[in-house]
Amino acid sequence: MNRKHFLRSLTLAGASLPVIPSIPALAAAEQAVSSEALPAIPPYLKPGDTIGITCPAGYITPDSIKPAIQQMESWGYKVRPGKTVGMRDFTFGGRDQDRFQDFQEMLDDPSLKAIMCARGGYGMVRIIDQLNFSGFVQQPKWIIGFSDITVMHCHLSANYPVASIHSKMCNSFPDDWSKADPLQQDTILSIRRALSGEKMEYKTPPSAFNRMGMAEGLLVGGNLKTIESLSGSASSINTKGRILFVEDTGEYLYSIDRMFWNLKRAGKLSDLAALVVGGFKVKPDDPGEEFGRTVIDIVMEKVKEFKYPVCFDFPVGHQKNNFALKCGVIHQLTVGTEGVELKEKR
Known part of the structure; x- marks a missing residue:
């Protein structure tokens, strides 16, 4: 991603993105957050720490x-x-x-x-x-x-x-x-x-494949293969009412498809506030074993029955444009016609 497309909070102050608001998603997220204890925020660092x-x-x-x-x-x-x-x-x-x-x-x-x-x-x-x-x-x-x-x-x-x-x-x-x-x-x-302690705020260019809307919730996620491997364990991620971000590298398309099926069958996609798809470095199909679907095809097939916003090509993953995200902190995601904005709320 070109640096001019990445704007920090001061640059974004006052910016607005035309969107189709997802009011049910916002309401569900607020209800989910209010019904449980918020994660603790460790003390932010000071010089000398x-x-x-x-x-x-x-x-x-x-x-x-x-x-x-x-x-x-x-x-x-x-x-x-x-x-x-x-x-x-x-x-x-x-x-x-x-x-x-x-x-x-x-x-x-x-x-x-x-x-x-x-x-x-x-x-x-x-x-x-x-x-x-x-x-x-x-x-x-x-x-x-x-x-x-x-x-x-x-x-x-x-x-x-x-x-x-x-x-x-x-x-x-x-x-x-x-x-x-x-x-x-x-x-x-x-x-x-x-x-x-700076409130993190990111803006990325639009994708023709994004599903527009607004959502608010705790930000959770990470490497898709690792999330899949934790399914059913004591470390299995809770996604209800949350903004989930995923990324991966070096996987075949059929393997990525299988991972998303795991999330769907485990109920990890049904009650999301939103889905953020980061970088995916795909391993080329073996000759004669072409999967015939893209990452976008794979994702949209799994979430087509849901209404929450979805964005692609977010700057997180095994790539140069891998920006810091605060897991367990409330964020607001806006997916609009002019781009995507993810900002820390509180």
Whole structure:
């Protein structure tokens, strides 16, 4: 997405988008939100606060996180790498026990105000049930990451309602900030804006395939394959009355179709406030095994009986234009003829 199409809250102040309002969706969302306790919002960071870095999934080297450390320190924060940075057990950032202990120590450490996961990959689901969140619930802090870290976002939403940040991680920070293009810089700076308490607000160009309307609700979601894999577990995501966002990478179209069927059959699509479809990097079909449907076809087939707004090509996912989103925070989505606006409400 071209940077001129991405506008921050100051740029969007006073902007309006012609829409077809979805009043029932708004009413349902307000009823759903009012009938349950809102997730806790961790304290926003101030200069001098400390961010921990840990590897609950894939491994990363100490050198690979240096750009992230330098950048976050330039924002006025202190950064403390965990014990798993530099550890490796094949694809993992250390053994399960190592990753569990490192994450647990950071959850329990009152001097840390945020935990940034160094990278995704695979591994969070192997330790999630061992983690004790009792201290974290009493003194919540921001947990940051995406991809495999969707496990954490969903687990918090389902069990310990605390807001978290879906965003790029250490392995996405540019080696040389001065040479990074504006879009890459803006995505990284969106993490700073989220951590500092700025109300996040995004505007994207229209898509001919969008379904127009307005909706309000808690924002939940993440990597589609990971959400599917958690179905029926203690980390299964609650989507009722919520704005769900999804993204994925490296999957065949038939696999994406199967994932959306899982969501539909599990009732995860029936009571949404809205659906936000982010980036999908599709694996090419094998010759002679063409699926014959696009991601848009797949999605619209599953939601055709519902009336809530749907938007495509939102700037979130395994791509350069992957902006920070606050999971578990109330947002308003407006899908109009001139574009899409997603803004944090409170």
